[in-house]
Amino acid sequence: MKSRSILIVDDEILTLTNLKKTLEKDLYEVHLADTGEKALELFAALRPSIILLDLMLPGISGIEVLRRVKEKDAETIVIMMTAYEIVEKAVEAMKLGAYDYLLKPFKINELKNIVRRGAETLSLRIRVQEHLKTQMGRYYFGKIVAESRKMKDVILMAEKIAASDKTTVLLQGESGTGKEMLAKAIHYHSPRAEKNLVDINCAAIPENLMESELFGYEAGAFTDARGRKIGLLEYADEGTIFFDEIGDLALSLQAKLLRVLEEQSFTRLGGNKPVHVDIRIIAASNKDLARASEKGEFRPDLFYRLNVVPIQIPPLRSRREDIIPLALHLMADLNLDLKRSFKGFDREAAELLQAYSWPGNVRELRNVLERVMSLNQMELITKNLLPLELREMPHVPEQDIAILDLRGNHYPSLKDMERRYIEKVLESVEGNRTRAAKLLEIHPASLFRKLKSWKLE
Numbered sequence: 143m144k145s146r147s148i149l150i151v152d153d154e155i156l157t158l159t160n161l162k163k164t165l166e167k168d169l170y171e172v173h174l175a176d177t178g179e180k181a182l183e184l185f186a187a188l189r190p191s192i193i194l195l196d197l198m199l200p201g202i203s204g205i206e207v208l209r210r211v212k213e214k215d216a217e218t219i220v221i222m223m224t225a226y227e228i229v230e231k232a233v234e235a236m237k238l239g240a241y242d243y244l245l246k247p248f249k250i251n252e253l254k255n256i257v258r259r260g261a262e263t264l265s266l267r268i269r270v271q272e273h274l275k276t277q278m279g280r281y282y283f284g285k286i287v288a289e290s291r292k293m294k295d296v297i298l299m300a301e302k303i304a305a306s307d308k309t310t311v312l313l314q315g316e317s318g319t320g321k322e323m324l325a326k327a328i329h330y331h332s333p334r335a336e337k338n339l340v341d342i343n344c345a346a347i348p349e350n351l352m353e354s355e356l357f358g359y360e361a362g363a364f365t366d367a368r369g370r371k372i373g374l375l376e377y378a379d380e381g382t383i384f385f386d387e388i389g390d391l392a393l394s395l396q397a398k399l400l401r402v403l404e405e406q407s408f409t410r411l412g413g414n415k416p417v418h419v420d421i422r423i424i425a426a427s428n429k430d431l432a433r434a435s436e437k438g439e440f441r442p443d444l445f446y447r448l449n450v451v452p453i454q455i456p457p458l459r460s461r462r463e464d465i466i467p468l469a470l471h472l473m474a475d476l477n478l479d480l481k482r483s484f485k486g487f488d489r490e491a492a493e494l495l496q497a498y499s500w501p502g503n504v505r506e507l508r509n510v511l512e513r514v515m516s517l518n519q520m521e522l523i524t525k526n527l528l529p530l531e532l533r534e535m536p537h538v539p540e541q542d543i544a545i546l547d548l549r550g551n552h553y554p555s556l557k558d559m560e561r562r563y564i565e566k567v568l569e570s571v572e573g574n575r576t577r578a579a580k581l582l583e584i585h586p587a588s589l590f591r592k593l594k595s596w597k598l599e
Contacts, residue, residue: 146261147171147190151181151207152223153199161194164250165257178202185211190218192260194244197224197235205235212239219260223248283327286320287468290461296453300324303451304331310403312448313426315455318505321426322386324455329382334422337381340374345390352395354411363412375408375419382422388448389429389440396441403447423448458500458507465496465507472508473515473523482515490525494532501583531580534571561596564589 148170150161155176162172173188175181178199185193193211197204208220222235222243235243241260244253283301288294303311304327311328313321322341329339347355354363358373375383385391391399402408403423407416425448432449434440458465466487473484487495500506514527525533564582571577575593579586 147173147188148192148194148257149173149175149181149184149188149190150194151175151178151199151204152194152196153177154196157196161253164253168254168257170257178204178207181207182210185214185218189215191264192219192221192257194221194223194257195240197222205238208235208238208240217264219264221256221260283331286323286327287464287471289463289467290456292456292461293464296324296455299451299453300328301331303453304328305333307333308422310423310448310450311425312431312450312452313424313455314431314452315426315428316457316501316503317428318503319455319457320504321428321455322384324453325384325386325424325426328424329384329422332382332422334381338378339381340378340383341386342374342383343386345387349392349395352392353398356395357398357408357410358417359411360413363410367412370410373408373410375402375421376417378421379419380421382424385423385425387427388425389427389431389434393441396444400441400444400447403444458503462496465500466492468504469495469507469511472504472511476508476512476515480512480515482519483521484515484523485521487523488525491523491528494525494528498532499583534577561592564592 146169148165150158150165150172151174152158152161153176158174158176162174165172173184173190175184178201181193181195181199182202184190195204195207199207204222204224208222211218211220216239219241220235220239222240223246224243225246241263242256244256283297286293286297288297300311303309311325313324315321326339329335342356344352354371354373356373356375358371358376359367361367361369385399398408402419406420407418409416429440431440431445435442435445458468470486473486476482477484495507502509510529510532511523513529514523518527520527564578567578567581568575571581575589576586579589582589
């Protein structure tokens with residue numbers, strides 16, 4: 143489709159000639175047809191972006207031309223031209239998908255304005271489609287690296303649920319595991335892909351602002367409310383709203399969100415009329431919401447309403463076969479961003495990457511790679527280029543942790559195994575308790591208490 147190509151269809155030769163001269167002055171590429179049959183031939187051959195179409199044509203009528211054009215390409219802007227006495231036909235044309243209509247005789251400025259608006263509308267549609275293609279390219283399931291069985295099962299579940307229209311999804315997993323990317327992939331592969339995806343980080347918006355951000359407000363609702371504001375829930379109508387870190391949402395707002403889920407409506411602050419919305423909810427949390435609801439930290443009724451399709455995203459340390467493929471994938475992206483030409487890792491570096499626990503998961507892995515690649519220009523990342531915390535990880539042989547002789551009667555207790563392992567970690571870092579606590583992923587005070595209980599402080 144040519145963005146500035148116009149087809150004018152009218153059985154009056156003088157009208158065709160005058161309109162062609164007028165629109166060519168505005169740098170449009172203009173084509174002419176004096177019958178419906180010729181109009182359809184030119185449309186098939188040229189695919190113009192805009193059609194000026196007279197209702198009264200010999201042979202195939204303007205209404206029939208409109209119907210056939212819309213069957214072929216619903217995005218084509220069709221502007222009907224009609225005399226006042228048959229304006230009801232123009233109304234029928236609008237129902238069939240016409241963009242607008244002009245009443246003959248019309249003024250040149252009126253024609254130019256309506257054509258300009260039509261071209262702008264088409265340009266916006268094209269940008270929306272390009273944005274959708276870009277987002278689908280960024281957030282498609284095939285881009286999510288999954289060599290492990292655990293992650294393949296996650297993607298399979300997400301692909302299945304994406305096809306549904308309204309089903310609520312709850313994504314749970316540690317920070318940095320990719321919950322946001324999976325949520326966006328679900329949206330952009332759902333029937334709502336062309337509608338808005340609204341992303342709300344519940345941990346980032348202060349409690350006193352969250353309510354007005356979600357529900358909007360009417361003029362005068364509070365001191366600074368000088369006009370109406372559309373809330374994020376309303377903005378997401380017919381689309382998807384993603385509540386990231388929903389475990390941090392205030393309990394008072396959890397009750398109001400529950401009502402939105404159940405009734406698909408809400409009232410703006412200061413308003414008295416319900417606003418009806420059609421939205422899909424995807425929520426994510428790095429907290430165990432089931433346990434939080436048992437402790438009274440999260441509403442159980444909201445948890446059950448969100449937990450329609452739960453998807454648990456495993457941490458990197460439990461799917462180590464994904465680490466190197468994922469690192470190579472991230473490396474390719476960073477090569478483009480940083481204008482580098484890294485090709486991979488040497489054996490020692492790859493072993494260190496796989497052995498590390500990655501408490502920050504994918505986000506931490508990307509940060510490590512970006513740091514190394516920003517500071518160096520090589521083909522391979524070697525062990526010596528990796529950060530100190532990776533290179534100085536304690537490597538404790540399994541037989542030094544505990545010997546489990548299942549053929550006999552020697553079964554060391556978990557407490558004994560824990561003590562022996564901590565002793566080995568401390569030995570590997572030359573007694574540095576702060577460093578040992580970091581490697582063990584526990585608070586230094588917790589480590590001190592354990593050492594004190596074992597009289598090793």
